Amino acid sequence: MNYEKVIGLEIHMRVKSQTKLFCSCKNAIELESEANVNVCPVCMWFPGMLPAVNMEVIRLGVLAGLMMNCEINKVSRFDRKSYFYPDLPNSFQTTQLYEPIVGAGYVETMVEGKMQRFDIHHMHLENDAGKLSHAGGKTMCDYNRSWSPLMEIVTMPVFHSREEVMEFLKELQKIMRAAWVSDADMEKGQMRCDVNMSIRPEWSSELMSRTEHKNVNSFSAIGRCIDAEFKRQKKIVESWWEVEQETRGWDDASGTSSSQRSKEDAMDYRYVPEPDILPIVLSDEILESAKSQVVELPIVKRQRYLDEYKLWEDDARILTADYDLSVYFDELVTLTNDPKKSCSIMTSVLLALMNESENKKEISQLSFDISQLAKVIELINKDELSSTNSKIVIEELFEQWWNADDIVDAKNLRQKNDMWALESVVDGVLSANPEQVEDYKWWNERVFGFLVGQCMKASKGQWNPKIFNELLKKKMDA
Ligand SMILES: [Zn+2]
Known part of the structure; x- marks a missing residue:
């Protein structure tokens, strides 16, 4: 019998706000080198301290929701989720179980050349915990990240293959980077993913009991985890046992998972409404401000490059893989009015130079002005510079700030059309x-x-x- 995978995802993303969720401590997007420098009595939850909601996080949350075509809830509330762990000084997390800020919506992306829509159940805001590190038989607590804001995006169980999961996660990453909501870098722990999965016979539409794999922390690990869990569940079902609903830990080194605990429900966490924080009521001002920051979705941009600019599928994909890169491309097209040549100069010359470079791997690190690159394209189009020689000019621009015209003359590259x-x-x-x-x-x-x-x-x-x-x-x- 053939079985179908049914997968739902819970994705945690670090929100890129200036300060933490409930206090004015710096929200360190990347870990500080020194422990416990971004802490105060509020985020250490000392007795008598009261949290105050950071409205910047609320606005970024709304923006994230809008970018995922989600309903925005004008009123949302925080709840306390109780559990003890040394990285959580007050023994509860402040989260949004019953009334999250963002409701249902969807994200569209291309999977193997076909546009697909994946439904989002909701997105809520919550705080991060501290970080424990173990050395020399001791455990140290670093609360720099304590009370840093996280978004948790929960999807519907709509994925049926690892390819769908991968493309969705990459799209989500691009969307959050485009809107400046999160850097969503998995390697830096800014994006973490829990994989919920069950299997069922292909002819069935029933949802079977599922397992949850916590914090599977790279794209490749997620792929391996899905494959291994499919095999494991299939073996159980084929020997007439039932898959147990539980939380499992993924060990990427061995490529296996092991049972951590049977699934707890909301009761086990003793959720209670957070008494110290009033319900969040979105003002028109916040809504309008978030709306004004909505940018073109990466997938829409990609389609526009194909339809309007007639770029090749591969080029459109490469140019929209990184948001800064696509913005740079758009700017270059505005200057040159020549999408095809702008694309070929960027994909075949500029990106190759960036790939080989040690310290200029990002668009933001380029030291020459974009107008000079536009000038190179103009010279090619005027037949004053050959395509072969344009490479030399761009290499020079890349190495040191200079004027394209001066490089052409200094290197005697100008084609004579006299x-x-x-x-x-x-x-x-x-x-x-x-x-x-x-x-x-x-x-x-x-x-x-x-x-x-x-x-x-x-x-x-x-x-x-x-x-x-x-x-x-x-x-x-x-
Ligand atoms: Zn603080």
């Missing part, structure tokens, strides 16, 4: 090679290339071969 000078070269070549000219007139096309070569040689390769071609033809056909 017709009178070109004609005299052609005349010289024709009179120096009477035999070849005769051969050409007797329909020997091969000598033509030789004659163009002679012209290029005479002009030291600086002049435009296209014009030599035209002139030679015109003169010999006459």
Whole structure:
């Protein structure tokens, strides 16, 4: 019998606000090198301290919701989820169980060339805990991240393959980066994913009992976890046992998972409404401010590059893989009005240089002005610079700030299009090679290339071969 995977995801993302969720401590997006420097009595939850909601986080949460086509709840509330762990000084997490800020919606993306829609159940805000590290038989607590804001995005069980999960997660990452809501870097722990999965016979539409794998922390680990869990559940079902509903821990090194605890329900966490924080009522101001920051979705941008600019599918995918890159491309097109050439200069020259570079791997690290790159394209289009030589100019721009025109002149790369000078070269070549000219007139096309070569040689390769071609033809056909 064939079985189908049914997968739902819970994704935690670090929100890129300036300060923490309930106090004015710095929200360190990346871990500080020194422990416990971003803490105060509020985020250490000292007795008598009261939290105050950071409205910037609320606005970013609304923005994230809008970018996922979600309903925005004008009123949301925080709840206390009680559990003890040394990285949580007050023994409860402040989260939104019953009335989250963002309701149902969807994210669209391409999976194997087909546009697919994946439903979001809701998104809520909550606080992060501290970080424990173990060394020399001791455990140390670092509360720098304590009370940093997290979004938890919960999907419907709508995924049926690892490809769908991968494409969705990559799209989500792109969306949050585009809107400046989160850097969503999995390697830095800014995006973490729990994988909920069950299987069922292909003909069935019933939801079977599922397992949850916590914090599977890289794209490749998620893929391996899905494959291994499918095999494990299939084996259980095929031997007439039932899959137990439980939380399992994924060990990526061994490629296996093990049972951690049977699934707890809301009762076990003793959820209670948070008494110290009033319900969040969204003002029109916050809603409007979030709406004004909605940007074009990466997938829409990709489609626009295909439809409007007629780019190749691969190029459109590459240019929209990174939001900054696509913004740069858009800007270059505005300057040049030439999407195709802008695309080829970026994908075949600029990205290659960035890949090889040690310290200029990001668009934001480029030191030359974009107008100079536009200038290179303009020179190519005016036949003043050959495509081959344009590479040299861009390499120079990349290395040091300079003016494209100056580089072209300093390196003697400008193609001469002075017709009178070109004609005299052609005349010289024709009179120096009477035999070849005769051969050409007797329909020997091969000598033509030789004659163009002679012209290029005479002009030291600086002049435009296209014009030599035209002139030679015109003169010999006459
Ligand atoms: Zn604080």
